[in-house]
Amino acid sequence: MKLCLMFLLLLLMERNGLCQYEETCVKSVINSCSDCVKSGPYCAWCTQLNFTSSGKQEAVRCDTRSQLIARGCEPDEIISPQNDKSTVEEKPLSVSLSSDQQPVQLSPQKISLRMRPGLSTTFSLSFKRVQGYPVDLYYLMDLSHSMKDDLEHVKGLGRDLFAALNNITAHAQIGFGAFVDKTVLPYTNTNEKKLQKPCDDDDQQCQPAFGYRHVLSMTPKEDEFREKVTEQLISGNLDSPEGSLDAMMQAAVCGDIIGWRNNSTRLIVLTTDAGFHMAGDGKLAGILEPNDEHCHMEDDVYTKSMTMDYPSVGQLATQLEKNNIQPIFAVTKDVETVYKQLSKMIPKSEVGVLSFDSKNVVQLIKSAYNKLSSKVTVTHDNLPDHVRVVYTPKCDHSGPAGDTEGVCDNVRAGQEIKFDVTVTADSCFQDTVFTIRPLGIKDTLTVNLSMKCDCECKDPQGNSHSHCKYKGGVHCGICRCNEGFIGQFCECSIGEKDEYSLRASCQRDNGTECEGRGDCVCGRCQCHSTESGSSYHGEFCECDDEHCEKYQNTLCGGNGKCKCGRCECVPEYEGSACQCRVSDKGCRTHNNTVCNGRGTCKCNRCECIEGYQRPLCQECPTCPDPCQAKLDCIECLGFKSGLAKQNCSVACKKVINHEIVDQFTLPSKECLQKDSEGCWITFKLEQMVGEDNYKAEILRDRDCPEPPSITAIIAGSIASVALIGILLLMLIKLLIYMKDLKEYKKFENEKKKSKWAEADNPLFQNATTTVTNPTFTGE
Missing domain, CATH: 2.10.25.10 (Laminin)
Incomplete structure (x- = not known):
């Protein structure tokens, strides 16, 4: 309850002017009246000659009007440009439709704005629907085979459709167009026979496949509409989505062929039972050329169907809005959701659900037209950068104020409504023009916008004024010096040096002149005062005594x-x-040192050398292992050997060496390291006060391994070589044996495969030997 009362109290205070917005001027670099005007909508400039004294920045002339007056500037010496608006053309809204002149539904028609950056201006815009405004309706029908029953009903639709439009206006016209899809694979069967008759074989009433065909231009004649529609035959294609967007794009951009009138409500009624192809789908057929949003009709046929991709939804929406066309999607129930999503992306469009044979299409068109015509949406196009436009509707059924459009719903014919239009330009730019118009209506408001970024000061004539030591003229209260003179009051003669050289001597490291805290006078900085009254100082005014910690x-x-x-x-x-x-009590250690000699004591806390840690700089996690780091010094100090023995006293001055001991009583770190000669050294380290300072204790003599036996090494080498030779010979012998064994087995296998007989050759006769005894007589 208390919160509600507080809220009501604050609301009443605001409405009665008790809560007021405080005007502020946020300044950056201000060198002129023009810079001041560009800094913010509430920044004003004082042109009073003696408003600033020597050494003061001219930027003090820039502030809010109230602050300047409080500091002594006369009100009539203050420059603060305001917005100007003027109505260039304002024809009165039409009461009724007349034949001798075009109806006026939007007023004013032209307005001129001269605006200051950041300062908003508001003007009123009026709109009134004219009773009986002409209507052009283009009936765009899907003639794929699934729409066969719908086509038969549409052929008898002419009388009812004209009767419905005549109830709306006496100046109605109707046109007709048809579409299927691109006649290329995979959308349409490209077999020659199927292209000529894409329907089923038993369907004799079928026309060749086509993309989009314009059938009838806008006509007020019912008989002509009925005759042309009756001639139409069904066609067909392969896939479910159709070329709806191709057809709508051509119907939108081919105005002369369709027959759109200049002053009419333009409607496209799209009837289909399928979804639609859009930009990118053409790649399936190898069509890569994007839609160019131009008219490509010859003999009432779309000629780029097979070579140009489908348009995108954004392209179609742009052309429909540009040509003041409002689409009505009369679709079947199963694709209603798809077209409702499409309708969200196309301004001033409606979706209705067809019955199975399109008998309700007339009622659907009447309902959609009433919704479209009763909803007035005002928006803009070609809006320049850094310009914002906010619309505030003034009607019974309005939407919230928006920066892209203003909406009034349930607007009756003859009812006048208003919109407050607030324009804000955030920066300076060249003169520009943009238009404001109701969607779907040809009437527009042209806004000529220019900026006020310069000051119009009443300056004294001439370039020799006493305020400027007679060496320059006055512009908006500050001096413009003649050639050869510079300074706040033109008091410095350049002489032999040029102005650039003099000003360069006032810049530190090529930075801002006098650090932005003073004026460069004759090559030296004259520093300004700070806000508290003290002065900046230093060679370049870089110092002040107010901004310390x-x-x-x-x-x-x-x-x-x-x-x-x-x-x-x-x-x-x-x-x-x-x-x-000043105290080091918190930095003292148990051995009465400050930070163990490894840091300094500041604000009673140790600031340690890099690597050592607070609170007393004891440990160094990032430092190298001391056992390894001090090994060379241990070796050279204890055993007169190693890498550091040439410069041992200098390199190892922070290592204190002692005699070899058997006992070590101080807390320390025991190390076991191998030296440069391969001997193991056992020692202990204790870190002393200071950085990298150690006390070393060698615990015992070095443990060096015995040198190797040369004789044993040689004997072992010879034995190893002999053994390797014997093994190699045995290996070679084994390989030869295995090869011979393999060849023998191969021979045996071949022998077993032989097919010749083992009997003796019949032609072969054994040799016979006859021996005769010469002494034998035969008796």
Whole structure:
């Protein structure tokens, strides 16, 4: 309850003017009246000659009007450009439709605005629907085979359709067009026979496949409409989606062929039972050329159907809006959702559900037309960058104020409604023009927009004025020096040096002149005063004594002085903001050192050398392992060997060496490392005060391995070579044996495969030997 009362109280205070917006001027770099005007809508410029004294920035002339008056500027010396608006053309709204002149439904028709950046201006826009305004209706029908029953009903639709339109207006016209899809694969069967008759074989009433065909231009004759529609035959294609967007694009951009009148409500009634192809689908057929949104009709046929892709939804919406065409999608129930989504992307469109044979199409068109005509949507096009337009409807059934459009619903014919149009330009630009219009209506408001970014000051004539030491003239209260002179009051003669050289000497590291805190006078910086009254100082006005670090909301903690952005503390205090008493109690260690010699004590806390850690800089997690790091020094100090023995006393001055001991009583780290000669050294390290400072204790003599036996090595090498030779010979012998065994087995196998007989050759006769005894007589 209390919250509600507080809210009502605040609301009443605002309505009675008790809560007022505070005008502010946010300044950046201000060098002229023009810079001031561009800084914000409430910035004003004082042209009073003596408003600034020597050493003061001219930027102090720029502030809100109230602040300038409070600082002594006369009201009539203040420049603060305001917006100007003028009506260039304002014809009165038409009371009724007349034949001798075009009806006026929107007023005014032209307006001129001269605006200051950031400052809004508001004007009123009136609209009134004229009773009996002409209507052009283009009936665009899907003639794929599934629409066969619908076509038969549409052939007898002419009388009812004209009767419905005549109830709306006495100036109605109807046209007719048909579409199927692109006659290429995969959308249509490209077999020659199927192209000529794409329907079923038993269907004799079928025309060849086509993309989009314009059948009848706009006509007021019912007989002509009925005759042309009666001649139409059904066609067919392969896939379910159709070329609806191709047909609608051509119907929108081919105005002369369709017969759209200049002053009429233009409607396209699309009837279909299928979805639609859109941009990108053409790639399925190898069609890569994007839709160019131009008319391509020859002999009432769309000629680019097979070579140009489908239009995108955005392209179609743009052309429908540009040509003031309002689509009505009369579709079957199963694709209603698809076309409702499409309708959301196309302004001023409606969706209705057809019956199975399209008998309700007339009632559907009447209902959709009433919705479209009773809803007035005002919007703009070609809006320049950095310009914002907000519409506030003034009607009984209005939508919320919006920066893209204003909407009034349930508007009756003859009813006048208004819109407050608020225009804001955020920056300066060249003169431009944009238009405001109701969607679906030809009437427009042309807005000529120019900017006020310069000051129109009443300057004294001539270029020699006493305010400028007679070396220059006055422009908007500040001096414009003649050639050869510079300075706030043209008091500096350039002489032999040019102006660029003089100004360069006032810039630190090629930065801003005098750091933006002073004026460059004759090559030296004259510093301005700070907001509190003190002065900037330094060669380039880089210093001030007000912007040092604070402690407990006090500059330099109250324990020092601010000098050029840094605190100089009294002797008892230290720190960046003099916030600490000088003390090292918190930095003392048990051996009475400060931070173990590895850091400095500031504000009673150790600031350690890199690597060592607070609170007392004891450990160094990132430092190398001391056992490995100090090995060379242990070797050179303890055993006079190693890499560091040439410069041992210098390199190892932070390592204290002691005699070899058997016991080690101090806490330390035990190390076991191998030296440069391969011997193991056992030692302990204790870190002393200071950075990288150690006390070393060698625990025992080096443990060096015995040198290898040369004789054993040679004997072992010879034995190894002999053994390897014997093994190689055995391996070779084994390989030869395995090869011979393989060849023998191969021979045996071949022998078994032989097919010749083992009997003796009949032609072969054994040799016979006859021996005769010469002494034998035969007796």
